[in-house]
Amino acid sequence: MLVRAFISHYRRHPFQLLALALMITLATMLWTGVTVLTDQARNSLFQSEEAVAARVQVVRTDGQPVTVDDFAWLRMAGVCVAPWLEVQRPPPEGRVIGIDPLALGCFGESAPGGEAGDLDGEPFMDISEAAMLSAKGADSQLYLLAGTDDESLPETYALKDFSLSPPTGELADSFLLNLDALSLLVLLITGLLVRSVHRLGLAQRRDSLALLHRFGVPRRRVRQLLVLELMALTALCVLPGLWLGAQLAGVLGGGFGQALDNLFDVALYAGSDESLPWRAAGVMVLLVLAVCLLDWVLPRRWQNAASSGRGLRVAGLVLLAGLTGVVLAPGLGWVFAGTALVFAGAGWLTPALLAMMAQRLSGSASDTGVSPLLGWRRRELAVMFRQLALPVVALQFAVATVLAVQALVTTFENTFDDWLAQRLEAEFYVEVPVGADAELGAAQLRELEGIGPWHRVTRGEASISPADNDGKGAVTPVDLFALGPVGELVADWTLLESSARPWQQLAQGGVMINEQLARRQNLEVGDTLDVTIADTDIRVPVVAVYADYGRPAGEVLIHRAQLPEAFSAGFESFSVNPGERTMAEISDRLADVWDTSNLTVRDNASIRALASRVFGQTFLLTRAISLLTLVLAAVALLIMGWVFFTTRAWYFQLLAVWGLPATMLRRQLQRLAVTLTLSVTAAALPLGIWLTWVLVSRINPLAFGWSLPMAVYPMFWLELGLVAAGIGLVIARLMRRQLEGPTPLPPASRMTGAER
Numbered sequence: 113m114l115v116r117a118f119i120s121h122y123r124r125h126p127f128q129l130l131a132l133a134l135m136i137t138l139a140t141m142l143w144t145g146v147t148v149l150t151d152q153a154r155n156s157l158f159q160s161e162e163a164v165a166a167r168v169q170v171v172r173t174d175g176q177p178v179t180v181d182d183f184a185w186l187r188m189a190g191v192c193v194a195p196w197l198e199v200q201r202p203p204p205e206g207r208v209i210g211i212d213p214l215a216l217g218c219f220g221e222s223a224p225g226g227e228a229g230d231l232d233g234e235p236f237m238d239i240s241e242a243a244m245l246s247a248k249g250a251d252s253q254l255y256l257l258a259g260t261d262d263e264s265l266p267e268t269y270a271l272k273d274f275s276l277s278p279p280t281g282e283l284a285d286s287f288l289l290n291l292d293a294l295s296l297l298v299l300l301i302t303g304l305l306v307r308s309v310h311r312l313g314l315a316q317r318r319d320s321l322a323l324l325h326r327f328g329v330p331r332r333r334v335r336q337l338l339v340l341e342l343m344a345l346t347a348l349c350v351l352p353g354l355w356l357g358a359q360l361a362g363v364l365g366g367g368f369g370q371a372l373d374n375l376f377d378v379a380l381y382a383g384s385d386e387s388l389p390w391r392a393a394g395v396m397v398l399l400v401l402a403v404c405l406l407d408w409v410l411p412r413r414w415q416n417a418a419s420s421g422r423g424l425r426v427a428g429l430v431l432l433a434g435l436t437g438v439v440l441a442p443g444l445g446w447v448f449a450g451t452a453l454v455f456a457g458a459g460w461l462t463p464a465l466l467a468m469m470a471q472r473l474s475g476s477a478s479d480t481g482v483s484p485l486l487g488w489r490r491r492e493l494a495v496m497f498r499q500l501a502l503p504v505v506a507l508q509f510a511v512a513t514v515l516a517v518q519a520l521v522t523t524f525e526n527t528f529d530d531w532l533a534q535r536l537e538a539e540f541y542v543e544v545p546v547g548a549d550a551e552l553g554a555a556q557l558r559e560l561e562g563i564g565p566w567h568r569v570t571r572g573e574a575s576i577s578p579a580d581n582d583g584k585g586a587v588t589p590v591d592l593f594a595l596g597p598v599g600e601l602v603a604d605w606t607l608l609e610s611s612a613r614p615w616q617q618l619a620q621g622g623v624m625i626n627e628q629l630a631r632r633q634n635l636e637v638g639d640t641l642d643v644t645i646a647d648t649d650i651r652v653p654v655v656a657v658y659a660d661y662g663r664p665a666g667e668v669l670i671h672r673a674q675l676p677e678a679f680s681a682g683f684e685s686f687s688v689n690p691g692e693r694t695m696a697e698i699s700d701r702l703a704d705v706w707d708t709s710n711l712t713v714r715d716n717a718s719i720r721a722l723a724s725r726v727f728g729q730t731f732l733l734t735r736a737i738s739l740l741t742l743v744l745a746a747v748a749l750l751i752m753g754w755v756f757f758t759t760r761a762w763y764f765q766l767l768a769v770w771g772l773p774a775t776m777l778r779r780q781l782q783r784l785a786v787t788l789t790l791s792v793t794a795a796a797l798p799l800g801i802w803l804t805w806v807l808v809s810r811i812n813p814l815a816f817g818w819s820l821p822m823a824v825y826p827m828f829w830l831e832l833g834l835v836a837a838g839i840g841l842v843i844a845r846l847m848r849r850q851l852e853g854p855t856p857l858p859p860a861s862r863m864t865g866a867e868r
Contacts, residue, residue, distance in 0.1 A: 117324060118337055121317050128313050135309045136349040137356070138747065139302035140396045144357025146298055147392040168271045169196075170256040175545045175708030178256050182269075183215075189266065192218040192259030197242045200251045210242025219259045272546055297513050299399065300455070301506050307403035308502030310342070339405065346400045350393050357392065424464055431457025438806055444814045451806060454799075455509065462508055462795050463501035470494035470791075489784050496788055507789075508796040511832055515800030520807050523823045530606060531659055536716040537601045538566070538687035540695050542702060543712040550684040552705045557686065563698065564691030565600040569593070570672060571683045575644045578633070590629060591665050592645065596672030601687055609637050610656035619671050622655035628817035629666030630657045643668060648676040661818055687716075750839055761847070781847050786840030793836040797829060 122129040170186065170193055172178060186193050197210035246252035258271055265271065321334055434453025441447040474490035497504060544550045554568050574592040595602070598619045608627055611617060618624060623643065625635060635641070639654045652670070660667060690698055695713065703711045767777055801824055808820040 114324075114329065114333075114337060117320070118341055121320060125313075125316065128309075128316065132306075132309050132313060133345060133349050134747075135306050136346055136396075136400060137353040139306055139400075140350050140353025140393070141356035141360060142298055143302060143396055144354050144392040145360035147395075148358060148361035168258045170258050170265065170269050171272045171546050173268055173270050173547050175548065175706065175710050177710045178254060180254070183256055186256070186265075186269070187215070191265060193256045194219065194259075195239055196255040196257050197239050197246065198253050198255070199242050199245045201245065208242055208245065209236050210239035211236055212239045219257075270546065297509065299395075301509050301513075303399050303403045304459075304502050304506040304509070306400055307406070308500070308506065310404040311502065314338075339401075342401065342404055343397075346397055350396055353396070354390075354393050424461060427457050427460035429457075431461065433457075438810060441810065441814075444811065447806065447810050447814060451803075454802070458799055459505040459509065463497050463504050466504070466791055466795060467494040467497035470497060485780060489780060489787065492784055493787060493791070496784075497791075500788075504792050507792050508799065511793055511796035511836075512800035512803055514832065515796065515828070516803035516807060518828050519800075519804040519824055520820070522825060523808065523820050526823075527659075527820055528661065531661055534602075534605045537604070538689055538716055539564075540688045540690065540698075541714040541716055542686040542688060542699065543714075544684040544686070545706055545708050545711065548706040548708065550681070550686075553686060553702050556701050556705050557688070557698075560693060560698065560701070562692030564689030564693075566686060566688040567595050567597055567599060567601055568672060569595050569685050569687060570675065570681045572645075572679060572681050574668060576629075576633075576666075576668060577642050577644075578635075578639065587644070588629075588633065588666065591667040593667055593669045594672045594675055595669070598671065601689070605658060607656045607658050611637050614656040617653075617655040618669070619673075621652060621671070621674065623652040624656040624658055624669040625654055626658055626660035626667040626669075627819070628660060629668070631813060631817050632666060641668075643670070645674075646676050646678040646680065648678065650674060659818065750843060764847075778844070778848050782841060782844040785843040785847070786837050789836040789840040789843075790833060793833055 170178065170182075170191075172182070180195070183193060183195050194215040195210070195212050199208050199210065201208065242252075324334060325331055430453050434450045434455075434457055437450030437453065438447055441450055470490045471494040474487045474494065542553075544553060550568060550570070557563060557566055570592075571594075572592045573589065575587050575589050577587045596619075598615050603615060607614060607624075609630075611622075614622070614624065623641060625641075629635065635654055635657075637654055637656060641652055641654060643650050643652055652674075658669070686702075688695070688698060699711055699713050703709060764777065764781065767780070768774060772780075804824065805822055808822055813819045
């Protein structure tokens with residue numbers, strides 16, 4: 113009979129059961145999708161780094177590409193090498209890598225993927241299958257991986273670092289950090305929404321539960337049944353939520369995987385485990401039980417104190433402590449802790465402050481002779497802010513998150529576009545082959561008439577120390593970036609900080625440093641550095657600081673004329689604008705000078721277009737999850753608003769009894785609902801702007817050493833305002849249908865004071 117009594121509530125209120133089940137299902141779907149994608153991305157990054165970590169490859173000293181014949185000859189000579197055939201298929205298939213597991217056996221424990229060389233699933237396949245794809249016309253490149261970096265090779269071969277693309281570095285870490293932070297916000301918002309729907313259900317069942325107690329059912333027994341009911345409902349709703357979340361991850365994973373593959377040289381590895389992500393299910397079950405049963409764990413006096421004046425003062429102190437902590441935080445952990453305090457304080461204060469403001473405005477409206485209906489709407493709004501506190505806070509957090517993510521992504525895209533344009537200012541990029549003399553290529557370019565601007569880029573290693581440390585300061589290893597001649601290709605670089613005529617000063621013996629090094633060593637323009645290059649010390653002034661996104665290492669930029677003769681370059685290339693010449697003619701000249709037919713020439717325009725396109729795909733996931741979070745919060749507010757309006761339908765119909773025309777009544781409800789949603793959106797703006805500042809000015813510099821410019825986009829605020837207004841209009845439309853039905857009895861026993 114008790115079970116039937118509990119079920120009878122949902123028989124009378126099926127919409128509430130549907131609302132709670134829908135909220136748990138959607139929350140599970142969103143959390144599962146985020147969890148699957150972030151775990152998959154992290155595992156893929158880890159496996160990719162393991163697969164190519166500390167690798168070297170065998171190259172020919174005559175500049176010719178290695179072939180299968182070279183592989184066979186080296187293996188017969190006793191050299192441990194293995195083929196690695198990369199085949200680039202057209203989208204959407206993407207890249208695959210052909211490997212020979214038998215050849216990898218000589219690598220032992222250092223083999224990619226482990227002792228057995230176990231690289232199963234995409235992007236890896238048997239090399240015979242990859243060769244068939246290559247034979248069909250797909251672009252391919254064969255590499256010969258060496259077992260160790262001290263292999264004894266015949267004279268016609270040499271070892272070279274194996275790097276198919278720039279390392280994932282801090283850019284991939286930054287991307288994953290953003291996903292992790294967004295996942296935690298999603299978990300927080302879904303918890304608030306599930307708790308709000310459950311609490312509303314308990315409020316509606318208060319009378320029936322009290323009646324059971326009068327009939328002799330102990331309160332403890334009632335609570336046990338409520339817990340069992342919640343556990344059963346959660347178990348039933350989590351399963352479809354898991355499946356939907358896995359489908360969501362699959363839909364988003366296509367573009368996400370391509371972005372990882374192209375930008376970070378990482379593919380989403382196909383796993384053999386096709387089961388549902390049960391770990392995400394466990395987290396969601398614990399979350400639902402924790403947030404819904406919190407009232408029975410916390411003492412009643414604590415709950416009452418939270419909404420009192422003293423509790424609000426404590427919330428203000430929590431908010432102030434969080435803001436101070438974020439500003440003064442020495443490390444990333446303290447920033448996260450301060451951010452959590454800010455969200456806790458803001459969520460604690462927002463409903464009470466909005467209700468207080470609406471209540472005071474209603475009083476001033478009646479005092480100054482403003483329309484009584486305006487005063488009524490404001491008082492009713494104050495009641496709604498108190499009754500719908502949790503969904504209001506959830507929507508505020510969701511809107512603030514969407515605002516911050518949109519600002520961060522848009523700023524990052526614009527900044528990346530400008531930065532990429534600077535780095536790829538030249539039309540073509542020519543790599544100096546291994547063993548070739550770059551000076552011969554430079555002399556050839558100087559002799560060509562009609563050629564456009566060009567410069568030579570040299571990379572290597574150096575170390576620095578402040579010039580005034582008197583030998584006491586630590587020597588810091590840095591990457592070295594040298595170019596010359598300085599001309600039009602770099603003259604338009606946007607520098608973060610510089611002296612007057614920085615490029616002229618660079619040519620005269622100055623040094624530029626990247627933002628990471630400037631932040632790490634507290635260096636500014638005008639400081640003097642001791643730079644050690646190939647055991648040669650030079651003392652140079654810092655003339656500029658430039659942006660260098662996505663790299664963890666410090667870097668110094670000098671003119672090529674400052675390189676000592678003993679310096680050995682790690683990598684060299686030329687950036688060239690053909691001018692009146694054709695690039696084919698220039699590349700032929702360089703190939704003849706270096707006596708090679710395997711010259712790498714890249715079209716920078718196509719590289720820039722590809723990078724920009726891939727970069728946009730990279731943040732597709734972040735935008736999609738943030739928008740889904742906003743939709744979830746909007747649906748929750750829609751459900752909660754409708755249910756709450758339904759409980760006060762009797763009160764609204766009294767307005768018609770008192771003489772308010774039906775058309776005007778519907779108009780008042782529209783204004784009330786739209787004002788509610790717009791007020792929450794407006795309250796989210798300061799939090800969203802602050803969160804944007806935290807991401808670009810605190811988290812990114814502390815975690816990765818480089819920052820982004822702070823920017824806000826008011827037009828996007830307008831778009832969110834239109835979405836909020838649309839939610840309010842939908843609530844009003846639902847209420848219009850509710851008011852057309854029979855007049856419900858007033859739930860007087862559940863309402864007191866201002867709520868009544």
